[in-house]
Amino acid sequence: MEPVRAVKGMNDVLPGESARWARVEAAFRRTAALYGFREVRTPIVEPTPLFVRAVGEGTDIVEKEMYSFRHHDEDLTLRPEGTAGAARAYVEHHIHTQEPVTRWYYLGPMFRGERPARGRYRQFSQAGAEIFGDPGPGCDAEMIDMLASFLKAIGVPDVEVLVNSIGAGDTRARFREALLGFFEPKRAALSEESQRRLETNPLRILDSKDPRDQAACEGAPAILDLLGDDDKKHFDGLRRLLDALGIAHRIEPKLVRGLDYYTRTIFEMKGAKQKLGAGDTLIGGGRYDGMVEDLGGPKVPALGFAAGLDRLLIAAEPTGAETTVDAFIAPLGDAATAPALVMARALRERGIAVEADTRGSSLKALLRRANALGARLVLIIGDAELARDVVTLKDLAGHAQEDVPRDRAVAIVADRLAASGAIHREET
Numbered sequence: 242m243e244p245v246r247a248v249k250g251m252n253d254v255l256p257g258e259s260a261r262w263a264r265v266e267a268a269f270r271r272t273a274a275l276y277g278f279r280e281v282r283t284p285i286v287e288p289t290p291l292f293v294r295a296v297g298e299g300t301d302i303v304e305k306e307m308y309s310f311r312h313h314d315e316d317l318t319l320r321p322e323g324t325a326g327a328a329r330a331y332v333e334h335h336i337h338t339q340e341p342v343t344r345w346y347y348l349g350p351m352f353r354g355e356r357p358a359r360g361r362y363r364q365f366s367q368a369g370a371e372i373f374g375d376p377g378p379g380c381d382a383e384m385i386d387m388l389a390s391f392l393k394a395i396g397v398p399d400v401e402v403l404v405n406s407i408g409a410g411d412t413r414a415r416f417r418e419a420l421l422g423f424f425e426p427k428r429a430a431l432s433e434e435s436q437r438r439l440e441t442n443p444l445r446i447l448d449s450k451d452p453r454d455q456a457a458c459e460g461a462p463a464i465l466d467l468l469g470d471d472d473k474k475h476f477d478g479l480r481r482l483l484d485a486l487g488i489a490h491r492i493e494p495k496l497v498r499g500l501d502y503y504t505r506t507i508f509e510m511k512g513a514k515q516k517l518g519a520g521d522t523l524i525g526g527g528r529y530d531g532m533v534e535d536l537g538g539p540k541v542p543a544l545g546f547a548a549g550l551d552r553l554l555i556a557a558e559p560t561g562a563e564t565t566v567d568a569f570i571a572p573l574g575d576a577a578t579a580p581a582l583v584m585a586r587a588l589r590e591r592g593i594a595v596e597a598d599t600r601g602s603s604l605k606a607l608l609r610r611a612n613a614l615g616a617r618l619v620l621i622i623g624d625a626e627l628a629r630d631v632v633t634l635k636d637l638a639g640h641a642q643e644d645v646p647r648d649r650a651v652a653i654v655a656d657r658l659a660a661s662g663a664i665h666r667e668e669t
């Protein structure tokens with residue numbers, strides 16, 4: 242029979258990899274907590290109009306990438322990103338009446354029907370954060386600072402910080418007009434996609450990867466030249482604060498981002514480029530001061546980012562060999578199974594991760610398995626050990642082997658592991 246395969250662009254994370262995922266997620270949670278963010282968990286399915294309104298009709302996401310379906314007369318969509326859902330929850334639960342500033346973070350799967358490639362998937366995971374209620378630029382700078390320390394914590398080399406400002410509503414409108422005036426006479430030189438963008442979203446022509454568009458962009462108006470006084474003050478303030486924090490950054494005037502909700506600050510972070518290829522943007526974010534109001538809430542400024550975890554996993558330095566368990570129990574023969582399980586439970590009660598392998602394999606096969614799991618100590622219980630009421634304790638690091646009394650084995654193992662600092666603990 243034909244085997245059933247996973248959906249294209251949607252990946253399994255098998256146990257060999259999941260420990261690395263857990264470590265990066267734990268590092269993100271730790272960093273977010275240090276900066277005062279608390280976790281929000283919103284649904285994976287939201288009403289389709291939420292994304293049409295918040296992300297924008299002319300965006301690639303809404304035009305062609307959403308997994309949308311109709312269910313019992315409701316138009317629903319698997320979330321393509323987390324900001325719209327967070328803002329919806331913020332409005333729906335009247336959070337602004339409870340606190341002046343809200344700092345939320347989230348982790349979880351997102352869905353976009355993009356063409357799959359290395360680092361670009363149809364189900365991917367984001368770690369994101371949003372701040373509601375702070376007009377910046379202090380929190381804009383602090384957010385970038387938090388991201389720089391997160392990337393450092395997980396060992397992403399060659400980090401680049403790109404910043405730009407696209408101004409508030411009226412600047413954007415002026416910029417749109419200026420771009421239309423610039424590109425209209427060159428229409429025929431643009432890619433088909435960008436000719437369409439002239440109608441829907443001319444800003445996106447600037448970050449097109451098509452060489453025809455890139456050539457046509459030579460000499461295009463720069464949004465930074467069109468910023469209003471307040472926008473400019475905000476952007477200069479951000480840059481000064483980044484300098485004060487010692488965060489090297491580059492102004493990227495062509496940075497526009499693919500979502501329509503941005504106002505003022507936008508930024509992206511890249512790193513480990515040679516490992517990633519085309520999809521080398523690890524983190525994207527920016528300010529979206531109009532979204533809360535557009536979704537029916539009060540006028541509350543907001544700012545956020547999302548990091549692509551799949552890409553971070555590719556970019557981060559690999560850590561040492563995985564340790565699945567600290568101790569391994571090798572019962573030899575049926576009579577040893579019960580004492581092995583009792584001892585395994587006693588060790589776990591002391592916080593020691595244990596595998597008791599009761600398959601009835603040979604000692605050689607059991608030791609191979611213990612090594613593969615990264616166990617430090619192996620407890621062997623065979624007929625000879627049972628007869629003498631001892632356990633053979635084997636240290637896989639030092640290769641020493643000795644008999645220890647069965648009733649003292651748990652305490653001895655716990656002491657040895659504590660002394661060697663080898664106790665395996667999941668990071669929380």
Ligand code: HAM
Pocket residue numbers: 321322323324353355360361362363364365366367369370371499500522523524525526527528529544545546547548549550551552
């Ligand atoms: P975004 O730039 O669309 O922004 O996505 C953020 C990050 O998610 C990207 O830099 C990338 O690392 C990852 N990502 C996006 N699409 C894929 C994909 N198909 N496969 C793998 N990784 C992907 C947002 O989503 C905004 N919600 C960020 C934000 C939060 N802005 C304000 N608040």
